[in-house]
């Protein structure tokens with residue numbers, strides 16, 4: 001099943017096998033849409049994933065997030081990486097986690113890593129800048145000069161951070177149309193607020209942190225009906241619950 005999905009992602013368009021068991025059905029439901037061409041006007045398909053505690057934290061107050069969700073969700077995250085062309089993370093995630101952002105848990109190619117660091121505050125010693133795999137560092141047009149380890153992508157500023165529509169357009173121009181936003185909460189929130197998320201996967205772990213770094217951060221609203229409502233399917237991933245949210249971009253932009 002997984003090989004068939006990878007083959008479709010690679011353009012071979014092998015037929016999806018009928019779901020023989022719960023695992024096959026899960027793979028089909030969660031990943032088959034990612035193997036189709038994007039339908040949004042910008043030509044991109046954007047998926048985001050966050051793993052959070054039941055009380056809505058993606059990391060402790062000290063910024064530690066390893067590990068909130070269990071092994072099944074980590075494998076799921078690596079599968080998402082393998083089915084996208086690029087993984088996007090905020091500078092806060094690189095600073096705290098120093099992640100490699102590879103697909104080592106599953107078959108499939110590593111996507112291009114894209115780090116959003118508006119004012120070029122990250123140190124060049126982080127793993128994504130040192131391991132030789134393709135990495136783009138997106139920063140503001142007027143940010144300080146680069147210090148090596150990644151190709152620089154200069155973008156206009158938005159009210160907060162970078163102009164994410166310009167980012168999506170720049171990645172599409174490089175043939176990167178399937179984009180995976182892997183955190184943190186500020187970055188996923190900015191994509192959502194910009195109307196740029198097609199699918200949002202939230203893994204909720206049976207864990208209470210009580211305090212810490214919040215999950216999604218969005219501009220404040222006054223009434224519940226101003227919130228973003230969407231169709232949602234819930235899957236069990238080990239001890240965690242995965243909420244697969246189909247966001248209609250027209251309702252968020």
Ligand SMILES: NC(=O)c1ccc[n+]([C@@H]2O[C@H](COP(=O)([O-])OP(=O)(O)OC[C@H]3O[C@@H](n4cnc5c(N)ncnc54)[C@H](OP(=O)(O)O)[C@@H]3O)[C@@H](O)[C@H]2O)c1
Pocket residue numbers: 049050051052057058059062063064065066068089090091092093094095096097116117118119120121122123160161162182183184185186187188213
């Ligand atoms: N559980 C999960 O699924 C998950 C996933 C990813 C990360 N995390 C955790 O989430 C936390 C990070 O998330 P986040 O929402 O705070 O941030 P984030 O989304 O990773 O990064 C965005 C923030 O980083 C700022 N930033 C830019 N350069 C920086 C630098 N050099 N040092 C520090 N911040 C910088 C950005 O500022 P600008 O306004 O300049 O753009 C923006 O506010 C980490 O603790 C990480 O462990 C958890």
